[in-house]
Amino acid sequence: MSADGGTIARAAVIGSGVMGGGIAAQLANAGASVFLLDVAAQDGPDRSAVARAAVGRLAKSRPPAFMHRRAVRQIDVGNIDDDLARAGEADWIVEAVVERLDVKRDLYARLDAVRRPGTIVSSNTSTIPLGRLVEGASDALQRDFAITHFFNPPRYMRLLEIVRGPRTRPDLVERLREFADLRLGKGVVECRDTPGFIANRIGVYWMQCAVIEAMGAGLSVEQADAVLGPAVGIPKTGVFGLADLVGIDLMPHVVASMDSLLAPDDALHSYMEMPDLIRRMIADGYTGRKGRGGFYRLRREGSERIKESIDLATGEYGPSRRARLACVEAAKSGGPRALLAHDSDEGRYAWRVLSSVIAYSAGLVPEISDDVADVDAAMRLGYNWQAGPFEMADRIGAGWLAERFRAEGRAVPPMLEAAREAGFYRQVDGRVERMDAAGRYASVRPPQGAMRLADAKRGRKRVTGNDSASLWDVGRDVACLEFHTKMNTIDAAILELMSETIALVPDRFAGLVIHSDAEHFSAGVNLGEAVAAFRAGAPDQLAGAAELGQRTFRAMKYAPFPVVGAPAGMALGGGCEILLHCDAIVAHAETYAGLVEAGVGLIPAWGGCKELLARFSRPGIAGPVPGGPMPPVSRAFEMVGLAKVSQSAAEARELGILRRGDVIVMNRDRVLGEAIDKVHALRDGYAPPEPPVLRLPGRSGKVALEFGVGDLARAGRATPHDVVVADALARVLTGGDADLTDEVNEDDLLALEREAALSLLSTEGTRARIQHMLETGRPLRN
Numbered sequence: 001m002s003a004d005g006g007t008i009a010r011a012a013v014i015g016s017g018v019m020g021g022g023i024a025a026q027l028a029n030a031g032a033s034v035f036l037l038d039v040a041a042q043d044g045p046d047r048s049a050v051a052r053a054a055v056g057r058l059a060k061s062r063p064p065a066f067m068h069r070r071a072v073r074q075i076d077v078g079n080i081d082d083d084l085a086r087a088g089e090a091d092w093i094v095e096a097v098v099e100r101l102d103v104k105r106d107l108y109a110r111l112d113a114v115r116r117p118g119t120i121v122s123s124n125t126s127t128i129p130l131g132r133l134v135e136g137a138s139d140a141l142q143r144d145f146a147i148t149h150f151f152n153p154p155r156y157m158r159l160l161e162i163v164r165g166p167r168t169r170p171d172l173v174e175r176l177r178e179f180a181d182l183r184l185g186k187g188v189v190e191c192r193d194t195p196g197f198i199a200n201r202i203g204v205y206w207m208q209c210a211v212i213e214a215m216g217a218g219l220s221v222e223q224a225d226a227v228l229g230p231a232v233g234i235p236k237t238g239v240f241g242l243a244d245l246v247g248i249d250l251m252p253h254v255v256a257s258m259d260s261l262l263a264p265d266d267a268l269h270s271y272m273e274m275p276d277l278i279r280r281m282i283a284d285g286y287t288g289r290k291g292r293g294g295f296y297r298l299r300r301e302g303s304e305r306i307k308e309s310i311d312l313a314t315g316e317y318g319p320s321r322r323a324r325l326a327c328v329e330a331a332k333s334g335g336p337r338a339l340l341a342h343d344s345d346e347g348r349y350a351w352r353v354l355s356s357v358i359a360y361s362a363g364l365v366p367e368i369s370d371d372v373a374d375v376d377a378a379m380r381l382g383y384n385w386q387a388g389p390f391e392m393a394d395r396i397g398a399g400w401l402a403e404r405f406r407a408e409g410r411a412v413p414p415m416l417e418a419a420r421e422a423g424f425y426r427q428v429d430g431r432v433e434r435m436d437a438a439g440r441y442a443s444v445r446p447p448q449g450a451m452r453l454a455d456a457k458r459g460r461k462r463v464t465g466n467d468s469a470s471l472w473d474v475g476r477d478v479a480c481l482e483f484h485t486k487m488n489t490i491d492a493a494i495l496e497l498m499s500e501t502i503a504l505v506p507d508r509f510a511g512l513v514i515h516s517d518a519e520h521f522s523a524g525v526n527l528g529e530a531v532a533a534f535r536a537g538a539p540d541q542l543a544g545a546a547e548l549g550q551r552t553f554r555a556m557k558y559a560p561f562p563v564v565g566a567p568a569g570m571a572l573g574g575g576c577e578i579l580l581h582c583d584a585i586v587a588h589a590e591t592y593a594g595l596v597e598a599g600v601g602l603i604p605a606w607g608g609c610k611e612l613l614a615r616f617s618r619p620g621i622a623g624p625v626p627g628g629p630m631p632p633v634s635r636a637f638e639m640v641g642l643a644k645v646s647q648s649a650a651e652a653r654e655l656g657i658l659r660r661g662d663v664i665v666m667n668r669d670r671v672l673g674e675a676i677d678k679v680h681a682l683r684d685g686y687a688p689p690e691p692p693v694l695r696l697p698g699r700s701g702k703v704a705l706e707f708g709v710g711d712l713a714r715a716g717r718a719t720p721h722d723v724v725v726a727d728a729l730a731r732v733l734t735g736g737d738a739d740l741t742d743e744v745n746e747d748d749l750l751a752l753e754r755e756a757a758l759s760l761l762s763t764e765g766t767r768a769r770i771q772h773m774l775e776t777g778r779p780l781r782n
Helices: 018-029 049-060 069-074 080-087 101-114 139-143 170-182 199-217 221-227 240-246 250-261 267-271 276-283 326-340 345-363 372-383 389-396 398-407 414-418 453-457 492-508 527-535 539-557 574-580 608-616 630-641 649-655 668-683 699-714 720-733 746-761 764-776
Strands: 010-014 033-038 075-079 092-095 120-123 145-150 159-164 187-191 296-301 304-310 317-319 425-428 431-435 441-443 469-473 478-483 511-514 563-565 569-572 584-588 591-594 663-665
Touching: 010 018, 010 080, 018 033, 018 049, 018 069, 018 075, 018 092, 018 145, 033 049, 033 080, 049 069, 049 075, 069 075, 075 080, 080 101, 092 101, 101 120, 101 139, 120 170, 139 145, 145 170, 159 170, 159 372, 170 187, 187 372, 199 221, 199 240, 199 250, 199 267, 199 345, 199 372, 221 240, 221 304, 221 326, 221 345, 240 296, 250 267, 250 276, 267 345, 326 345, 326 389, 345 389, 345 398, 345 414, 372 389, 372 431, 389 398, 389 425, 398 414, 453 469, 453 478, 469 492, 478 492, 478 668, 492 511, 492 539, 511 668, 527 539, 527 764, 539 574, 539 746, 563 668, 569 574, 574 591, 574 608, 584 591, 584 649, 584 668, 591 649, 608 630, 608 720, 608 746, 630 699, 630 720, 649 663, 663 668, 699 720, 720 746, 720 764, 746 764
Parallel strands: 010 033, 010 092, 033 075, 092 120, 120 145, 159 187, 478 511, 511 563, 563 584, 569 591, 584 663
Antiparallel strands: 145 159, 296 304, 304 317, 425 431, 431 441, 469 478
8 A cells, every 4th residue: 555545636526515515625634636516606706606605614614524724725616517627637536416317427428528537436426326327428437437435424434435336447446445545534345336335224224223113112212312322332322313413304315215226125125114203303394403403402491401302102392311221231231132131121122123233234245245344344434333233243142143033933144143153253363354155254354554452452461451541562562551441531540550651661662652442542630530539638639649640741751762642532631731741643633632621620730731831932843933931821821721622633733732743644543553653763762852941931921911811801701710720820831930030940830730730629610610520521611
């Protein structure tokens, strides 16, 4: 695989709707030059107004479609009538127009007349078979044509399904696969040209089955979503929450499309009938989050927003109540089998839905794919399931499933019968093998260079660890420190293992990577521990925790070996402070980093303030530094005081969390491998950094910062406790009682951090903020 991710530098996207616009934005995020076209506007002087308006919407979208505002400039706009010849200059043309066969075929004929020989043309269709799309097209177009099915939103959903036709050039598919993997960050799954491909074929069946079975069982939407949620490795939206998210009005269209394409004996036909309740909801505008509400809705009552849910029997809304179910509790300790075996209406509902999904999936191999690993990957990447249907079957027990099918008089799918002894997957000499449709096993081979921590751990014992963290040998003389608390929050046990790791690594490894496969790198300090210590009246314990974190992170910074932070997802508070103390960062593009302590009434107290001041004071590390002592202080004060969080790794670089030499990786499955490479790039001649010595403005600088905060408070943009936190932060960043003639070292700044944090913890405002965050997950504005 080439280092540049293929040779696609210029792309054209035709169709600027939700999908076309999102695809254009992600291509721009990847650094490609993008030409976005739509129909010509009939009114006004700007005939490209439709595509131009789409780019404007993308720039304001939430969640953001662009990883950085610079990416917007990668997109030029045009219209199909006047500018189609320009699209022909692209290396890759993506069609994302309306799902009408006649419109698509006409467009392909026009493109074929203007495109350069060898230009890739692909469709984002999710409903029309490739064979019908290119029927009657030139041989040249058929050789250069494929389906590239993105999932919405294209920036965040990692799945890309590729479908090749009988005449599609093999090198074209490899070129797309390489670019999508390295530059777009996609997990690429090749599918057969069948209705719904892989993810939507199974996903639509799952949703229809789950909705209709819930109605038949008399369950509430909360009960159904609790059962078909995290308890079985499905996102907490469950099925009804997901329907609200994607749009309830899409359900009849997708089902009708599948109905017309599937064979008469396909099991999905048994769930095709759209319930009357859903038809009424759509007619009344209850289409989900984009409409007046859906299965859930938010109703305003004064200044409050009250969450309500619909009664599936009556169609009336009432207060939404969290479902607390014994079967879900059983699954927490006994796994998904305990849920399916539970003697309750909810347990029987779980069995009906999941057993049907597993049976349906088993019956689709090899129709949709030869490879069960690809089927599982499609459901993980396209629907965010923790495990696909075959992985789920192994977790439940293929033999147990087959026996229960047989006991109920149901036909056992041949693949399930074949897997009953060894499962769909097995481990042989540290390798994972998967079963094929003939019952044979073959190795599961990730793309070259891709490496998950789970792969590195397989067949190995951890070097050391505790309940909160583990140290692993990931090969090539590199160790990996993995956190595994809830949200990877940092507790005393993690700090203890970090200290042990720092002492252990020099004798056994060339360097250290801090990384995990979890959704988030770290959400910061375990606030529950801090609250417990405060309630116990143990200020010495709080002071000790602050000092332990500072001592640990400082030891890591000055360790005699390179340390590389490899984050993905959230790296907040203490998690961000870890990154600030690393020698280098290799970040997934979707890294959301920031020092957010002000939101809970605190300031960074594990060296975060100190590290920001140091890097903002040195030119070339995090950007240019204007003259004088105040600019670095003001920059750090704004960043910490406003609790700024990057919306991407590119924004984290702009904030100064990533430095110029740090690496951003688009594909999450490649972060660990790149981090190991970074350790080796640093190891030869490695020496720890020199401790910084700063000159800070002292009291005069603090007064200047306080003036700004006072203006915000008078304008109603800063709350009373914001002012208290800002005052403590200003004292730290300006060096306390120092002045410009004094040298301020790390010890001085760490002492100021501890003093400020302990002082704030003693205030009612900070304790209220912490308690509110623990209870609601949202900051309190007090």
